[in-house]
Amino acid sequence: MAALTINNVVKNYGQGDVLKGINIAINSGEFLILVGPSGCGKSTLMNMIAGLETVTSGEILMGDDDVTNVEPKDRDIAMVFQSYALYPNMSVAENIAFGLEIRKVPKDERMKEVQRVAKLLQIEHLLDRKPGQLSGGQRQRVAMGRALARRPRLYLFDEPLSNLDAKLRVEMRTEIKKLHQNLGTTIVYVTHDQIEAMTLADRIAVMKDGIVQQFGTPQEIYDNPANQFVAGFMGSPAMNFIPCRLVGKGTEIMAEVQDAFGKVQYLPVPNPQALASMSGKDVILGLRPEKITEPLQHKEHEPLIRHLQLKVLVTEPTGADTMLVSELNGEQVDCRVGPRFGVKPGEITDLMLDMSLAVFFDPETGARIDQ
Structure with missing residues (x-):
């Protein structure tokens, strides 16, 4: 060797x-x-x-x-x-x-x-x-x-x-x-x-x-x-890429998105200090499908968890879990939920977003924004 x-x-x-x-x-x-x-x-x-x-x-x-x-x-x-x-x-x-x-x-x-x-x-x-x-x-x-x-x-x-x-x-x-x-x-x-x-x-x-x-x-x-x-x-399904804007909310930096009703919602970001210079700028939010799930009680109290009302476009049962295709900020997003999460295409449902491993990219170059 x-x-x-x-x-x-x-x-x-x-x-x-x-x-x-x-x-x-x-x-x-x-x-x-x-x-x-x-x-x-x-x-x-x-x-x-x-x-x-x-x-x-x-x-x-x-x-x-x-x-x-x-x-x-x-x-x-x-x-x-x-x-x-x-x-x-x-x-x-x-x-x-x-x-x-x-x-x-x-x-x-x-x-x-x-x-x-x-x-x-x-x-x-x-x-x-x-x-x-x-x-x-x-x-x-x-x-x-x-x-x-x-x-x-x-x-x-x-x-x-x-x-x-x-x-x-x-x-x-x-x-x-x-x-x-x-x-x-x-x-x-x-x-x-x-x-x-x-x-x-x-x-x-x-x-x-x-x-x-x-x-x-x-x-x-x-x-x-x-x-x-x-x-x-890398990843199957691939990471979701969601266009959004980073905004300052008090001392925090948040990702601004809209839910299924067009209402503005704010998502927390990991390591907000590193993103402070990007406040007010458009970015691409990267989030893995397994980080968009049905509400999970054991994760409710984690600091980077948020809920969004999103419309379900497609359901794809795989046995072990179900892939949902939803829409966020005009982009289709893949979500991974449990096999018994009863939701049908066309319905608006409550989904949990875990932002702990969210990453952000420059929309022009595709480069990772240093976090």
Whole structure:
């Protein structure tokens, strides 16, 4: 295993920078996820870590070793691809052992390693089959097994679950999480799926347009997004963005909104001193759906709780809870309520807003207003 450090890495294809000064550092044994929309540069960065793409400037370190210009075969990494990349004419056992065979590992050691990996991934009963006889999930396990048999310093996963159906993706996500917990390996994982990022990562780098927008733990990024892009990209459903005005009320700063009857209401803000300079200015209030709920008695006495009368536009029962679509200050907002909160579309209902984790953004730049 090895720590990974990416120092000011730039990639240029001759028509502008694809990666614009990437800085990321993780410790040995950590699970890093590179997440972002298509075209953000995450796969390019992954390929540069692997040595499949050259670095225009900057450096990549594994542990204390500078591998910026080292050949892929000499980096001691293993990669799991989106396409599985299995050899169709080889059995599962032969696929897993192939990398070891290339490295002249003795046959008895290869077979021990195949058995170890097969047991770990619960594919012992598949060792004699060919890839064409396997399901998508089984093929992905074999692809992972081939990488795990190597015992390299660093594992790279390039959107490994994107070809699987939704149920299987959830199952494989759990398997990868268990695998990392059991082995303590250092992993870099590329995905565009923010649910994968939140559930798997120790640290997340959220990327857009070749720039790391935010780097931190899943909870840091979820609770304290650096800008409106990160806030909207991470979370399902996404964070609500509500245009409003900050106003001074005595010694307090409040967010001014209108309820379903057009009556002006004032919402408290966390850390009002930091927002004092924004009094009288229009901002974007960011509030997660789970912070807009039915009235909850155990939270009534918390200082940043307020009630609003809002009109329900749509109800979406999911079993465990119900998503409501409502409207606040002209914007549709998602609210998460209990499954037995009886309300119908068209009704006006009392909803509780928990402002303890509310964040505010500049409506022009989308940047987080420092709180």
